[in-house]
Amino acid sequence: MTSGAALTVAGATRAFGGVYAVRDVDLTVAPGELRAVIGPNGAGKTTLFALIGGQLAADAGTVRLDGVRIDRSPPHRRARIGVGVVFQSARIFPGLSALENVMVGAHATTRAGFVTGALRLPAHRREERLIRDRAGECLRRTGIEQWAHRPAEHLPLGQQRALQLARALCGQPRLLLLDEPASGLRAAERENLAALIEDLRGSGLTMLLVEHDVGFVMRLADRVTVLDLGRVIADGTAAEVRADPCVIAAYLGTGAATGAAA
Secondary structure, three states: OOOOOOEEEEEEEEEEOOEEEEEEEEEEEOOOOEEEEEOOOOOOHHHHHHHHHOOOOOOEEEEEEOOEEOOOOOHHHHHHOOEEEEOOOOOOOOOOEHHHHHHHOOHHHOOOOHHHHHOOOHHHHHHHHHHHHHHHHHHHHOOOHHHOOOEHHHOOHHHHHHHHHHHHHHOOOOEEEEEOOOOOOOHHHHHHHHHHHHHHHHOOOEEEEEOOOHHHHHOOOOEEEEEEOOEEEEEEOHHHHHOOHHHHHHHHOOOOOOOOOO
16 A cells, blocks of 8 residues: 555535635644544535545645645546545446456556557556556455456445445555545444445554444544535544534534535
8 A cells, every 4th residue: 555645625615606605624644643524414525525536626726645736637547646535426337347347447547558458568567467467456355346346237236335435445545535534334344344444544554434333434534624604614633522512503503604505
């Protein structure tokens, strides 16, 4: 696993039809840190996730990885410099095996050019073997190696989620973005996911976890940022955030924050 990168978001703002989904959000994640972003429905979590991953462009603000601006780069360029993304909905390539789906995640790290690949030159074959081995290791790490040669679309939901995570890891990310990875999983699958996330944190990978399940977050995150109505209303350790009156009010619906809904 490569070393984790520092993420810095400054003044991130995005509006839709004059309604702010995210407004003046600042967020810093240290190398190797697991930072969680939580908030009630409509808080702006998914919008912030997309601004960092590159699926949406910000109206204002900056996103930096190790001090270098990436907010003007498309998603594939962010992937090349080490941003891995795991979306809430399982995204697979039908017709490919689970192993082949994971190998796709390494596209941003390949070195062999088009001609080398088209002619199947030795450099291309060596690289393909290395990627296949890496993909197999990622399947093993996510606990689904027994599904390696099964068509990806035939995997159950939990295994499809794990497959998407394995694909992101195959790209050797320095920053891993996770959008509600526990959503829809059964209890045993959630426990396996929590153990994997803890293992990844132990390896030094920087992670940003966007999650609706507060209990899942509080047991894993080093620090927690809370959004409500597009703004940051709290930031701190799990214990600090859990006791924050603004956070309690936001989840109870008593109007702790001001602004427009995301």
